[in-house]
Amino acid sequence: MAIKTEPFILNMGPQHPSTHGVFRMRVTLDGEVIVGLEPIIGYLHRGIEKLAEGRTYIQNMPFTDRLDYVTSMTNNLAYAMAVEKLAGIKVPERAEYFRVVIAEMMRISSHLMGVGFFLNDLGAMMTPVLYMWREREKVVDLFEMLCGQRLTYNYMRFGGVSQDVPEEFWPALKRFVAEMPKFIDEYEQLLSLNEILLARTKGVGILPSDMAVNIGASGPVLRASGVKWDLRRADPYSIYDRFDFDVPVGSVGDCYDRYMVKIEEMRQSVRILEQAIAQFPAKGELCANVPLLLRPPVGEVYGRIEAPKGELGFYLVSDNSIAPYRFHVRTPELINLTALREMTIGWKVADLIIIFGSIDICMGEIDR
Amino acid sequence: MTLLEEFGLWLKTLNWPEWAAYVVPALLGIVVVLGFVLALVIIFIWFERRLLARFQVRLGPNRLGPEGIFQPLATGLKVLLKEDIVPAKADKVVHWLAPIVVFAPILLIFAVVPLGQRAIFADLNVGVVYVVAISSISAVGIYMAGWGSNNKYALLGAMRSIAQLVSYEMPIVLSLIGVVLMAGSLSMTKIVEAQAIPFILLQPLGFAIFFLGALAEMNRSPFDLLEADSEIVAGFHTEYSGMKFAMFYMGEFGHAVTYCCIIATLFLGGWQGPLLPPIIWLLIKVFALYFVMIWIRATMPRLRVDQLMGFAWKALFPMAVVNLFVVAAEVLWLQTITPWVIVGINFVLAVFLVLMWSRLFTLGGGRVEV
Numbered sequence: 001m002a003i004k005t006e007p008f009i010l011n012m013g014p015q016h017p018s019t020h021g022v023f024r025m026r027v028t029l030d031g032e033v034i035v036g037l038e039p040i041i042g043y044l045h046r047g048i049e050k051l052a053e054g055r056t057y058i059q060n061m062p063f064t065d066r067l068d069y070v071t072s073m074t075n076n077l078a079y080a081m082a083v084e085k086l087a088g089i090k091v092p093e094r095a096e097y098f099r100v101v102i103a104e105m106m107r108i109s110s111h112l113m114g115v116g117f118f119l120n121d122l123g124a125m126m127t128p129v130l131y132m133w134r135e136r137e138k139v140v141d142l143f144e145m146l147c148g149q150r151l152t153y154n155y156m157r158f159g160g161v162s163q164d165v166p167e168e169f170w171p172a173l174k175r176f177v178a179e180m181p182k183f184i185d186e187y188e189q190l191l192s193l194n195e196i197l198l199a200r201t202k203g204v205g206i207l208p209s210d211m212a213v214n215i216g217a218s219g220p221v222l223r224a225s226g227v228k229w230d231l232r233r234a235d236p237y238s239i240y241d242r243f244d245f246d247v248p249v250g251s252v253g254d255c256y257d258r259y260m261v262k263i264e265e266m267r268q269s270v271r272i273l274e275q276a277i278a279q280f281p282a283k284g285e286l287c288a289n290v291p292l293l294l295r296p297p298v299g300e301v302y303g304r305i306e307a308p309k310g311e312l313g314f315y316l317v318s319d320n321s322i323a324p325y326r327f328h329v330r331t332p333e334l335i336n337l338t339a340l341r342e343m344t345i346g347w348k349v350a351d352l353i354i355i356f357g358s359i360d361i362c363m364g365e366i367d368r
Numbered sequence: 369m370t371l372l373e374e375f376g377l378w379l380k381t382l383n384w385p386e387w388a389a390y391v392v393p394a395l396l397g398i399v400v401v402l403g404f405v406l407a408l409v410i411i412f413i414w415f416e417r418r419l420l421a422r423f424q425v426r427l428g429p430n431r432l433g434p435e436g437i438f439q440p441l442a443t444g445l446k447v448l449l450k451e452d453i454v455p456a457k458a459d460k461v462v463h464w465l466a467p468i469v470v471f472a473p474i475l476l477i478f479a480v481v482p483l484g485q486r487a488i489f490a491d492l493n494v495g496v497v498y499v500v501a502i503s504s505i506s507a508v509g510i511y512m513a514g515w516g517s518n519n520k521y522a523l524l525g526a527m528r529s530i531a532q533l534v535s536y537e538m539p540i541v542l543s544l545i546g547v548v549l550m551a552g553s554l555s556m557t558k559i560v561e562a563q564a565i566p567f568i569l570l571q572p573l574g575f576a577i578f579f580l581g582a583l584a585e586m587n588r589s590p591f592d593l594l595e596a597d598s599e600i601v602a603g604f605h606t607e608y609s610g611m612k613f614a615m616f617y618m619g620e621f622g623h624a625v626t627y628c629c630i631i632a633t634l635f636l637g638g639w640q641g642p643l644l645p646p647i648i649w650l651l652i653k654v655f656a657l658y659f660v661m662i663w664i665r666a667t668m669p670r671l672r673v674d675q676l677m678g679f680a681w682k683a684l685f686p687m688a689v690v691n692l693f694v695v696a697a698e699v700l701w702l703q704t705i706t707p708w709v710i711v712g713i714n715f716v717l718a719v720f721l722v723l724m725w726s727r728l729f730t731l732g733g734g735r736v737e738v
Contacts, residue, residue: 010521010524011520017598018599032673119669121598122598123599123669123670124669125665126424127424127667130425130426191667196668196670197669199671200669200671346736347734347736348672348673349599349600350593350596350599350670
């Protein structure tokens with residue numbers, strides 16, 4: 001007698017330890033195998049894009065902190081650069097260096113969290129996360145010296161940055177940069193060649209390069225699929241053309257590649273930091289002279305940067321008033337997530353969690 | 369003769385009635401064994417939390433009592449006072465019964481664990497069979513919890529648990545038979561006495577298989593699929609709270625205590641050891657084993673469900689069979705020569721088999737076309 005079986009629907013999230021926020025997946029399961037997946041978003045929707053239309057340009061800066069709250073500084077930077085493009089503001093050189101240093105520190109911090117929680121999703125019981133938080137803590141301490149905040153920094157200004165650093169910042173930063181390669185080696189020794197990790201991640205959740213391009217993926221997710229596309233190289237902004245660094249790419253686009261690309265990018269960020277610190281101008285302006293009630297000329301602009309998780313763009317339309325007429329955010333994470341269904345069908349529940357974890361998302365940016 | 373039996377005989381010489389001379393030592397034994405297990409469970413909880421914290425560059429509980437030793441008691445008190453929630457559509461009886469079915473066998477196993485030379489509750493002549501039989505009951509309890517909760521995560525966890533526990537029973541039993549062959553007895557006391565050289569040296573492969581199997585049997589990392597908190601939240605005990613949850617929690621640590629004691633007894637020479645009293649030796653071995661388990665838990669990622677089954681059936685099971693045949697041949701033909709030759713042979717065999725399997729064996733599984 002054959003036992004009758006039928007697929008059942010499992011509601012994963014919005015309250016679930018591995019959905020990295022309030023993401024919900026309605027998963028259809030045949031035993032352990034996923035036969036259908038429907039992502040449902042919007043549980044963290046705050047209407048930031050609409051709210052921003054009623055506020056002045058500089059008042060919108062704190063909103064960008066709350067997009068992807070793990071990478072607040074780069075969100076600030078992307079918005080500031082879009083407005084600078086709109087209003088034609090020139091940024092002093094010293095401020096550009098500040099921005100690069102901060103952006104790369106933010107990238108290290110974000111990748112540490114991404115890799116750590118990816119390993120946690122794999123079942124490595126908090127240990128990698130807590131080791132990586134030890135280093136993230138140092139980045140956060142440095143940012144606290146910069147602006148007094150530890151999560152939502154609100155540090156960038158149009159035409160520069162808001163304030164100079166205290167004296168103790170430089171020795172602390174130099175120590176961090178000197179120690180970081182050793183710590184990255186340590187994480188790699190802990191798990192990168194672990195048999196279970198290889199078995200769980202190699203060949204799992206493959207995102208082919210053509211599909212990655214078609215969905216518009218960017219950041220480590222795109223590069224893990226073997227597409228060498230990094231805005232710092234492809235469309236150089238700020239002063240990135242002055243630094244020597246590689247763009248690591250993966251080969252097949254599985255979870256392991258996405259993991260290794262993030263690890264490699266941390267090493268490259270350390271390289272950029274070393275060069276930036278060496279070239280850092282001792283004296284100079286911190287911020288261009290920009291009126292508080294900025295009235296950019298009528299026009300529209302799309303400013304983009306390579307945020308830790310991909311291409312973060314701000315589309316702004318100005319009607320020459322003190323508030324943007326339209327404020328749209330092109331978030332990398334939402335777009336990277338669109339292939340989730342194709343990547344997970346046929347895999348098991350446990351794989352769904354790690355594929356989802358390897359995309360490295362933050363709900364604050366997806367729901368806005 | 370065990371100490372309890374001797375106590376009974378002594379009571380008889382005091383002209384106690386027959387039933388009293390039987391019941392009183394039995395009750396005393398129950399109290400002592402229960403006290404031992406529960407005390408060890410509490411110490412294990414503290415040990416694990418503290419040690420895990422050390423592995424994870426944090427402090428762990430350190431406020432209540434010296435080094436936070438009373439934290440498990442506070443946790444227990446908190447859990448006792450929590451509201452007991454039963455899901456509306458749960459199977460009430462099964463839901464209520466499951467924690468007991470999981471926890472009771474753990475206490476039962478201790479009846480045959482020797483804590484000293486004659487300090488054993490019941491020196492069964494089929495002790496090993498008893499251990500294997502009783503330890504399987506917990507699987508039923510876990511399935512009851514998953515089924516009775518009327519929760520899909522719990523059901524997934526329960527389904528995983530049945531597959532996992534049934535599969536890992538095989539290599540465990542096969543590696544146990546190797547021990548029984550060498551000791552020539554199924555009695556736990558006799559097995560301890562047979563270990564002039566601990567069986568971990570005589571059968572390194574058997575020990576490794578039993579240890580890994582035990583990790584799977586007690587649902588510890590990297591085999592903790594049935595409560596994989598990052599995948600299926602808490603697996604079978606998702607819907608449990610209050611004291612019922614505490615029963616599962618204690619059951620988990622109780623399982624660890626039992627398996628550490630059994631491994632120590634079967635492979636590490638149990639209570640035997642120079643100078644120190646037997647119970648101290650047993651505890652040293654138990655805590656050393658538990659340390660390794662915590663170490664693994666703090667480091668290893670989790671296997672996937674198909675890889676888990678593949679590991680049991682394609683790696684552990686055949687190796688256990690080979691190990692069993694080799695041990696049987698040694699017992700049959702090599703009994704006269706010095707045991708150190710057998711130690712040498714078995715170490716070479718273990719290294720060879722593990723290397724060969726690590727080359728040939730692939731976990732397999734993967735994507736299913738749907």
